[in-house]
Amino acid sequence: MSRAHDCSHCALAKLCLPFSLDDASLETLSAKIKDQTSLKKRDILYKKGQTFSSLYAVKSGAFKASIYVKDQEIITHFFLPGEIIGFEGIHAKHYATTTIALNDSTVCEINFDDLKHLAQTNPLMQDHLFSLMSHDIAGAVYTHPHHEALSQLAAFLVQLSTRFQRRGLSATRFELPMTRQDIANHLGLALETVSRLMSKLQAQKIIKTELRLLTIISLEKLSALI
Structure with missing residues (x-):
């Protein structure tokens, strides 16, 4: 339409x-x-x-x-x-x-x-x-295949944060429009790797996830992983 x-x-x-x-x-x-x-x-x-x-x-x-x-x-x-x-x-x-x-x-x-x-x-x-x-x-810079997996994921989330902020939205709390499988296919990682790293970031209290709702608890710590 x-x-x-x-x-x-x-x-x-x-x-x-x-x-x-x-x-x-x-x-x-x-x-x-x-x-x-x-x-x-x-x-x-x-x-x-x-x-x-x-x-x-x-x-x-x-x-x-x-x-x-x-x-x-x-x-x-x-x-x-x-x-x-x-x-x-x-x-x-x-x-x-x-x-x-x-x-x-x-x-x-x-x-x-x-x-x-x-x-x-x-x-x-x-x-x-x-x-x-x-x-x-x-x-496309942050998706370089030779970067460490955690660094790739952190860079991806930080870049998403920046893009949402440019739209006048929260830089630290937003809905992910893509699935974890999509993220894996974007970063050249296995789905299991993305899930494990997301869990690791949660355990370190850097991020929090509720289904697709992502909260970045410490943008500074997340950025330091890049």
């Missing part, structure tokens, strides 16, 4: 593409956004190999981007509200992952050619677009 969207009324505007636009440019961008589309949990936003045409701004919910190697899922990214999905497709002109809604979610779709034209005529927009692309690349 989809409906029209007005960027000027979006609470996530400062995190998303309209960040640097004046009223006239914002109106132009709003007109070029195809629609606000709703997806159910496990719905596919796009598939690996699909022709690249658009970027997607997450309005609500969360997504995971995955590839499969010998039937093993490898999750390359998680996306939260205010973040942009699809940069991976710019170079090769096709999407490099299959991206799926982790829960009921909504996205705003904008054609990349339209966005590129707008960026060429608006230097602030162009700078912000480059900044968003840089954040997308930097997001």
